[in-house]
Amino acid sequence: MVLAVVDAAGDAILLDLNVDLNGGAYSVLVNNKSWLNSGPYAFHFNDQWYSSSDGSLSLVASAVNSGEDILGVYKETALTWLADSNFVIVTTFKSYFPEPILIFSQYFLQELQNTSVGSNTEVVSSFPTFKIEPSNFHYYSYYNTFATPQIGKWGPGTSYTGGAQGGVPLVLFDPSLSTLVISPLDNFMVGIQTISAHLNQFSCGLQGKIASIPASFSHSTIITASTGVANAHHYWGGLLTKFYGKNPKNVNDDFTVKYLGYWTDNGAYYYYNTEIGKTYDQTMVDVYKYITSINLPVRYYQYDSWWYYKGNTKGLLLWEPMPSVFRDGIAALQKKMGDAPVVLHNRWFENDTYYYTKMGFPFVAEDDVGYAIPLTIDPFIYLMQKAKSWGLLVYEQDWLVDQFLRMESTQNNVHVAKNWMLNMDKAALTIGLNIQLCMPLPSHILQSAAMYSVTQIRASDDYQRQIYNKNQWAIGYTSILHHSLGVFPFKDCFWSSNETQSGCVQKDCREPNSVLETLSALLSTGPVGPADKIGFLDKGNLLSCTSSNGELLKPDVPAQTMDLAFSTGFTTGPTLFNLSSTYSGHFYEDEDGNSREVYWHYVLAADTLIPFSVQLQDLGEELNGKFLFFDYFDTNTQLEPFDIGHPLNIPPLFPDTSQVSFKYYILFPIVSSGYSLIGERDKFAVASRQRFGNIVHSADGTMKVDVFGQHGEQVTISLYYQPTSLIEQYTCSIPISGSSVLTCSTSPAHSCHC
Incomplete structure (x- = not known):
């Protein structure tokens, strides 16, 4: 018997699902054409694979129900599987009406041990699984730090790369730009999509380093459809934020998004670089005096990693200003700078961080790599509360990729990484701060859908002068992802002047594309953060972005890659335009x-x-x-x-x-x-x-x-x-x-x- 799920229509597109209740085979159809056909159900535990393809996983029951949740009315098909005579796993399909939404879920009734296959590019649970068949589709996705865009052809031999470092969401589209979006719906930090080496098929599930799966644990994948690549992103992202009850952010939610700031992060003139013969205290006061003297309406300042204590791996020991940098602390410094508020940078936790070794907050410390990760909200509450008294507005959590990928506990446990992110968020909400996520993997960006204090996410690699890094300003692709999830993309700092700024510490000391850098920052709708040397801020360039009080005069939404760029790829071959x-x-x-x-x-x-x-x-x-x-x-x-x-x-x-x-x-x-x-x-x-x-x-x-x-x-x-x-x-x-x-x-x- 074949269960035909009721057609779901939206944006003139039909998304259908066929499920065979006898054998479990299923297919996803778009506008009445088959786009994806199922592969085997497969789960790894007790150090072996159990699969529907070889009979080690048996279908023992099926049921069809209906219901309603926050996404709407749905029909649900549940298939019950048995492995090793006594391990029960349930897989479900939900199809929503009238919305083009499908949700695939895995339910683990008992604890599963020895699940790991040792690789974070592999899965330990595969559902849904889809064959990679010849098609006329292109794929589009994001990979690695800052969610670098990936594009190519979909089919056997595809260049798509998934795993813990990326591949979410996966966007498939045809020449007419009918588009599917596939991603985890939950467990963003350990739920992956990949081309499984074991199955040689596209697999959605828990990543391959997970050591065990708790009883009553579940994992879900969502598939949505729309017309147009950007529109399909927006529809999908709106569902994720709706699912978690997060409203899209607007400019009034974040002072640093609303007004012009001055930044000192990587690429800035004063990144690990002061005026000759002066301390950072003196340098920043001089920056403030210079900005005031030219009547440039800078409203806040960002201080990067150069101000706090770091350990052997250069991770965080103590989030307090070193006296050699800020002699009297940040609050005293800001008094000299018109009480301007601040954005403060933080990086990964050192394994012997003060908050673990001296204060006794619960951490998992991995001494072999020199990293640690907090297990509770307490260290975040402690450091954020103190910093708010210094004038902190935005807590910038950088090096997310390293904190996650360099540790085993973040990848072999289904809860540790998620709790790390959610505890950070809850602390910021409690203290009344906003968060910027920096150096994110795509998984961190998806996790922001459930983080209510995250207002902005870095959308580019670290700024360098354009002679060396010509595309750092090009954030139209990643801005689609950020905007879809209701956060502002941040282009990073930049030099606003095209004059040579001698004494810089990084490569070339001239920015030949200063106007484009400034324009790109403004069109991002995120923070605009010039980072020039004293005497070199281009006031005219920057005032093209602001009113007289520093309020940013910006478009309604971030500038995003046009669908025309995606459709042109069917003529030129898949290309990032x-x-x-x-x-x-x-x-x-x-x-x-x-x-x-x-x-x-x-x-x-x-x-x-x-x-x-x-x-x-x-x-x-x-x-x-x-x-x-x-x-x-x-x-x-x-x-x-x-x-x-x-x-x-x-x-x-x-x-x-x-x-x-x-x-x-x-x-x-x-x-x-x-x-x-x-x-x-x-x-x-x-x-x-x-x-x-x-x-x-x-x-x-x-x-x-x-x-x-x-x-x-x-x-x-x-x-x-x-x-x-x-x-x-x-x-x-x-x-x-x-x-x-x-x-x-x-x-x-x-x-x-x-």
Whole structure:
């Protein structure tokens, strides 16, 4: 008998599941076509494999039920398996209606011992298991530190790499961009997806170093479907955060995401580097005085790993400022710096960390590698509570990959790594702090779906000058993942000036792509953290990102790789193209009183090598949409139409030795026969919600635009006047209320005023 799960439809896509109740075979169908066919059920314990393929795992019962949970109404098929006469494992399939969601779960009724196969690229439990068959699909996934994007063809011989270091989520898509997303739903730190060496098939389950599985333990995998690679990510990520009750973060949730900061992490001028003959105390006060002298509205400071005590492996001994660095402590220093709050860095715990050896907090210490990991919330509460009194806003947990992969206890136990992450989160919630995750594996990023204090995650490798690390700014791919899970991607620090900054300690002392670095940071919607030497901050470049009080004027969502980049790969072969877009949306009411949201689009292309033709639908616009666009950095740019008959044609962009070749386009909507808002031309996000509010056109031709800012701030606004096809500029002086209204009339003579 075949159980046909009710079709689940969403975004014009059908996701079906067929299950054979007699033998257990199953298949996943997308739009009525088979995409994935099952392999064997397989579990490793008592130092041997039990599999449905050789009869050592027997199907003894099946049942079909229905129910409802936080994700919706579902039908559930349960299959009961018997191994070694007395070990019972239950596997279940849930199919939701009307949503395109499938959940596969493994339930372990008894404790299973001796499960390890010794490798974290292998599984000890495989369900679901899928054959890797010839297809016309491409895959897309993330691997290793900072979730480096992976792309390729799906089928026998695929380049896909899974295991504890990555491969989650796995995204499969066809030329029409019908898309599946597959990932763990729980146990993110030890639940993996891999091409099993034992089965030679795609396997989802617990990783191969797990030593034992407790009784009543379960593990689940989720499969979702949508149209478009980015949209499929967003749908999947929304389900994960909904499952764990985490709301997507907004800019008001994190001061360091909302305002401009100054950073000292790897790549910064003052990373393990002070002014000549001065201490860090003196250097940071000098940085503050310099920033104040040029009226740059920096609102907080980040201090990296150079300020606290470290041990033999360079891990954390004591999270207190060394007197040689900050003689009187961080709180005293911040008093000299206008009481500016701080972001503070931390790294892995040393095996003889003070919190274990002196304070007695429970840790697992592994002396052979010199690492330790806390088992309770207590050390996090202790150090975060103390640091909050210094002005701490964001706890930056760095070196996540090393803390996890260099230890055995994080990988051979189903609870240790998860509890480490969740205890960190609970402590931050208790103390009232936010967390930035740094050097994450994809598993850490997925774990953030259940971490309510995580507001931001590093989306790039450590910053270096572009002559050595040309793609560090290119975070459009990883930003899809971060945004899907409701957190802000952080591009890392950068130099805002392209001048030579002599005395730097790392390779080249000049950043030839400072504008692109700054632009990428702003478009990320995450923290913007310049890190130049005293005397070298490019104020004009940085003020393109902010209002007069340092509030970041940013798009609504992070710039993310466009679906056009993914679909083009079916012509060129799977390729990572740096083509991303984002937008600012505003409420608009037309002359007839009809209201809708209208969008300003921002498109960034860099080192693409081939031309791209961007159509209305590539930006999610209706085919009757009418826009004008211009090249932001081209001083000779002309306004060009963007509509159904006029695409945005981006030329091939070729890099040279040190300079990235890029284009940044602004597309603004034509909503009236009179005035249309372009925005604030000297800001990268010309029409940010932080600057502009509702737009209303009246029947008499009058247009009103809400304008926000700081008391006394002069906001210069560009408008397009259709009867003359000219750009006009008007300046609003913001009153003490913080808001003004730009009013434009078309008769008897056209004019605007605030």
